[in-house]
Amino acid sequence: MSGGASPTRVALPRRVCLKAIAAAAFGLAAAAQGATPTAAMKAPRRIIVLNWDLTEMLLSLGVSPVGVPAPAWYVSSVVVPPLPAGVVDIGLLFQPNYDLLYELRPDLMVITPAHASVQASFERIAPTLTLGAYTTAPQPYRAMRDEAMTLARRLGVTTRAEALLNETADVLTQSRAALDAAAPAGGYRPVYVAQIVDDRHLRVFGAGSMFDEILRTLGLRNAATVASERTGSGFLVGQNARAIVELDRLATVPDACVLWVGSSVNDDMSTLQLNPVWRQLPFSQPGRTATLPVISATGALISVQRFARAVVSAMPGIHVI
Numbered sequence: 001m002s003g004g005a006s007p008t009r010v011a012l013p014r015r016v017c018l019k020a021i022a023a024a025a026f027g028l029a030a031a032a033q034g035a036t037p038t039a040a041m042k043a044p045r046r047i048i049v050l051n052w053d054l055t056e057m058l059l060s061l062g063v064s065p066v067g068v069p070a071p072a073w074y075v076s077s078v079v080v081p082p083l084p085a086g087v088v089d090i091g092l093l094f095q096p097n098y099d100l101l102y103e104l105r106p107d108l109m110v111i112t113p114a115h116a117s118v119q120a121s122f123e124r125i126a127p128t129l130t131l132g133a134y135t136t137a138p139q140p141y142r143a144m145r146d147e148a149m150t151l152a153r154r155l156g157v158t159t160r161a162e163a164l165l166n167e168t169a170d171v172l173t174q175s176r177a178a179l180d181a182a183a184p185a186g187g188y189r190p191v192y193v194a195q196i197v198d199d200r201h202l203r204v205f206g207a208g209s210m211f212d213e214i215l216r217t218l219g220l221r222n223a224a225t226v227a228s229e230r231t232g233s234g235f236l237v238g239q240n241a242r243a244i245v246e247l248d249r250l251a252t253v254p255d256a257c258v259l260w261v262g263s264s265v266n267d268d269m270s271t272l273q274l275n276p277v278w279r280q281l282p283f284s285q286p287g288r289t290a291t292l293p294v295i296s297a298t299g300a301l302i303s304v305q306r307f308a309r310a311v312v313s314a315m316p317g318i319h320v321i
Contacts, residue, residue: 043156044108044127048101050093051112052078054131057148057300058110059083060164061157066104069093078296080306094118101125108154129154135298140210141217144300168301175308176218182316189318190223190256191215191311192283196268199275201244205297208241211261214307220315223256242297247277254282257318258289259311261297290314 048067049055052074058065059081067088068074074083088104091097094115101109102125109122112132122128131151134143145165152161179188193211195203205211206224215222230252250256262268272278283289292310296303 044106044154046104046106047108047110047155048090048104048106048126049110050096050115051110051132053135053296053298053300053303054110054112054151055083056081056296056302057131057144057151060300060302061148061152061155062160063155063157066106067100069096077294078299078303079294080302098125110151135210136208138208139213140208140298141213141304144210144304148301164301168305171305171308172214172217175312178312179218179220179315188220188315190221190226190253192223192250192253192256192258193261194258195260195262196272197244199271200277201246202250203242203244204250205242209297210299210304211297211307212241214304215311218308218311220311223250223253226256227252247275247281250283251281256283258283259314260289260291261295262291287318290317 045063047058047063047065049058049065050069052068055065055068055074056078064084065087067090068083069090069092071083071087071089088100090100090104098121101122106126109126109128111119111122111128111130113130114132115122115130119128119130129151131147134140134147137143145168148164149158149161152158192202193205193209193215197203204224206222207228212222212225227249250258260269273284278284292314293306295307295310299306
């Protein structure tokens, strides 16, 4: 055809323009009703989550995923809320089984910033929502509250999220009150929150970790930050404000106590007791340590609640100053 544009060249831009006009009209109508276009759409319910802590966040909002990586790892490392039976194992965190992803027909995939390099491949399967930056935020508890609301708005369960936020704030307030009421005149010792790595090393959680923020909210001193103050240098340098340190470094705060987090503390302690360095530390004496249940250090609001309650239960059994 000479003297004019081909039908193909005209039709494509026209369809694009019509779609844009329709989308704009939809947005204006939704705005007039006090809602965003996303909120007006049907809330996703077939959700795949590529992170265990975000799986906790999803479950705490009353929504179960159809698939997560290595569900057994969630069961052993996050624990609560319990993962419903029937959730499909989709493979590894960063190498999921793409055949399964397609078969599950998700309408949303919840990913983390660490998945940025493969986000485009996920978006060929379903829309994605990136969360989890709270784990490296300076105040992870505050940041996770915002992310929980972001997820809730996407799922259309903001009322449930608001109740969860209020419940968590109440748990922290009540836990602080319980500790204050039980505190002796001298106050509580500084607290190391740690996990046993081997007979010479511990994983210790410092400033910027969820454990640290909640300790401070409860009116307790994190011994890792006290150590930094006493030495004039950073005691911990590591991802998520945790680091593996040698036992003798804990002696920087000899008046501290230790809260162990983990499922195999009793078995690990028998190994630790063989180390003469540990036996010389004041923490090895009776009444200077307590064991908490398995709680994810990067967990969401349910983990915050569980940690606060566990600390309240543990502190009376630890010698005070």
